[in-house]
Amino acid sequence: MPSVPAEVPKSAAGDRTAVRAALLGWYDAHRRTLVWRAGPGAAPPDPYRVWLSEIMLQQTTTAHATPYFEAFTRRWPTVSDLAAAEDADVMAAWAGLGYYARARNLLACARAVARDHGGVFPDTEAGLLALPGVGAYTAAAVAAIAFGRPANVVDGNVERVTARLFAVETPLPAAKPELKRLAGSLVTDERPGDWAQALMDLGATVCRPGRPLCERCPLTAWCAAFQSGRPERYPLKTKKADRPHRTGMAWVLRDDQGRIGLVRRPDKGLLGGMLGLPTSDWAAAPVETAPPVPANWRETGSVEHVFTHFALTLQVRAGQGGGDFIWLPEAEALASLPTVFRKALERGLAG
DNA sequence: GATTCGTGGGC
């Protein structure tokens, strides 16, 4: 009598059609409601809104991006409106969202679409990829979601879901090509935008980094990580380098009308293109630096701020005076500054 | 392939 195992483990590789049906069915029942999304079964969403949301969502949570998306689409309803905006207005509107190169590229992209494409987004992955600030992920996402192209949309969620589904033992980031190939093996021309968003919704709400909610997952029957008993082990990652610490000085200068003296930072580098307080260089050890203008400077304490690749302590000094600065009222300055300078300004005003 | 580039929330 032939011995047949009672339960033969299924695999996603051998059952692609069933995996797709299970996840798309789950998506139809459990998809997230997000402000940039069209409703279930609705016509494909406006490419401008898809693109804008994708740029804002790069390395950014949906909760953080949502109010910015609402503000941008209210103020600049079309890509042509955005293309015609002033640089300073767009940078100020982006303040607090982080990764400010995105805002500079956002404007460059809007202007390229307006100037080179008649205000209409390219509808192919290759055409989108040629735009400023649009990389492999964003090109694929816009092509799939806005234009129904069967693109292989691979973000951090898709990498995690795929690593678990196939129990990939190679650690990130070395595993990226393998994960992309495996994710691509599940893409078809059926509902490409929904497929991409289904994978991302699953990754965000069920197949989470820390404690995956496998009891709610529609794919456990095919999931090698689930079958291993330790799904949270995936994806494996190589250890990150320690975060160094830097220190520096920031000056809060007020004129006789109570306005704040600001500088425009150079386009390249940290906080590029944004307004900022005048500061010293930031180094591992304190560097004695002359203040930007003579004044009766007083110590007002310090603020801590953590960037992606270093932590910063900023000593804040406040004083009264004038000079060659960009002078903004307090409220406008607070609203236009990146967070590290908003914190320093608040410290200087309180002291 | 490795670095640079923000911020805020969760645990």
Added chain:
DNA sequence: TGCCCAAGAAT
């Protein structure tokens, strides 16, 4: 508290 991480892109 410190670490992880979030719909990555550019260099």
